[in-house]
Amino acid sequence: MIKRNIKLLAWFNFFTDFKLYGPLAIIYFSQVTGSYALGASIFSTVMLSSALFEIPTGILSDFLGRKKTLALGALASMISIIFYAAGFTYFLLLFGAVIEGLSRSLYSGNNEAFLHDTLKQSGSEKNYHHFLGKLTSFLHVALAISALLGGIVAQFNFALVFWISVIPQIICFSLSLQIIEPKIYVKDQSSNVYKHLKESIVLFFKNPKLRLVSLSSILAYGMGEASYQFRGAFFVSIWPLWAIGIAGMLSQLGATVGFYFSGKVIDKFGAFKSLFWGSIYNRFIDFVSLIFPSPFSPVLMSTTSLHHGVSIVAKSALMQKEFTDRQRATMGSLNSFAGSIFFAIIAFALGLLADKLNPVQALILLEILMMVNVYIYWRLFKSLS
Numbered sequence: 575m576i577k578r579n580i581k582l583l584a585w586f587n588f589f590t591d592f593k594l595y596g597p598l599a600i601i602y603f604s605q606v607t608g609s610y611a612l613g614a615s616i617f618s619t620v621m622l623s624s625a626l627f628e629i630p631t632g633i634l635s636d637f638l639g640r641k642k643t644l645a646l647g648a649l650a651s652m653i654s655i656i657f658y659a660a661g662f663t664y665f666l667l668l669f670g671a672v673i674e675g676l677s678r679s680l681y682s683g684n685n686e687a688f689l690h691d692t693l694k695q696s697g698s699e700k701n702y703h704h705f706l707g708k709l710t711s712f713l714h715v716a717l718a719i720s721a722l723l724g725g726i727v728a729q730f731n732f733a734l735v736f737w738i739s740v741i742p743q744i745i746c747f748s749l750s751l752q753i754i755e756p757k758i759y760v761k762d763q764s765s766n767v768y769k770h771l772k773e774s775i776v777l778f779f780k781n782p783k784l785r786l787v788s789l790s791s792i793l794a795y796g797m798g799e800a801s802y803q804f805r806g807a808f809f810v811s812i813w814p815l816w817a818i819g820i821a822g823m824l825s826q827l828g829a830t831v832g833f834y835f836s837g838k839v840i841d842k843f844g845a846f847k848s849l850f851w852g853s854i855y856n857r858f859i860d861f862v863s864l865i866f867p868s869p870f871s872p873v874l875m876s877t878t879s880l881h882h883g884v885s886i887v888a889k890s891a892l893m894q895k896e897f898t899d900r901q902r903a904t905m906g907s908l909n910s911f912a913g914s915i916f917f918a919i920i921a922f923a924l925g926l927l928a929d930k931l932n933p934v935q936a937l938i939l940l941e942i943l944m945m946v947n948v949y950i951y952w953r954l955f956k957s958l959s
Contacts (some may be wrong), residue, residue, distance in 0.1 A: 594724030597822030614925025622677020647680030659736035671881035704837030725819020796916030832883025852881030
């Protein structure tokens with residue numbers, strides 16, 4: 575059962591993110607809406623929707639089960655992309671964004687809880703960070719391949735990029751139905767979801783280590799994801815449209831390597847040291863690429879994705895150790911809830927800055943703000959090492 579679940583989850587991860595529009599989304603949304611701010615507001619809506627559904631879906635996973643929650647997430651993802659493909663108006667794009675937010679919230683907390691439960695059943699939970707890194711690498715292999723294909727297809731028909739992306743989501747739904755629910759998962763017999771939520775929140779406040787790691791995760795996600803989603807607006811000023819997919823492919827290949835070897839990196843250097851020095855490298859490369867823009871900038875910026883995989887796995891492993899089995903998905907969703915709200919604010923603000931200034935200057939200002947997280951990693955390393 576365990577090998578079957580791991581194999582199915584690997585392929586589920588691959589097809590989940592086989593979306594041809596990834597690095598091109600900001601260009602498409604800005605063209606449809608006529609503004610960087612409105613284009614970025616689609617990303618903000620996704621995250622606000624995700625935040626709204628985050629806690630209810632986390633509780634749903636703990637009550638309904640990991641398998642059914644996976645299936646619902648795949649179905650919602652498929653519907654959202656259909657609306658993007660048909661979205662020649664701002665309101666259709668917004669509706670698709672709301673549904674995508676629901677899909678993200680169904681996956682958030684649930685998928686990592688499913689992996690942890692599956693491993694715990696065989697007594698292998700100590701290897702969680704190794705499995706998570708390798709399984710997540712499948713996501714980025716898919717993103718790399720689909721980014722390259724998306725740039726080529728977009729040259730002929732932008733909407734077709736989205737229609738093709740619906741097919742992998744149908745495959746995801748089929749795969750989710752074949753997964754076996756881990757026996758370690760025990761459905762909460764209490765019908766009082768408010769009590770369940772209160773217990774999860776109390777655990778956050780009682781655990782200082784969990785609070786610190788969670789804060790760093792929220793800030794890194796909000797600013798880092800907003801920066802990544804907006805890079806296409808910068809890249810298209812120095813590379814042709816068809817080549818934007820190559821930049822996306824390079825980033826995702828770097829993330830694939832980072833995720834695949836994250837377990838070994840964390841074992842050798844430790845989670846907090848990996849987080850701190852990786853963040854220093856990322857800020858340096860991004861500053862150089864933006865302040866001195868050149869045809870090499872997209873290539874340089876793609877190398878920062880090597881650390882992305884290590885940082886995600888390190889923070890997830892640290893948090894999973896502090897979560898309880900009974901509230902595992904709910905607690906993960908609480909963290910994602912805050913990250914989604916923060917992303918929504920940062921993404922829209924970034925779009926407004928790009929309209930008033932330009933995409934490069936907006937990204938530079940965001941990089942300055944991201945130095946706050948470098949300081950937090952340093953404090954974490956000093957206080958917990």
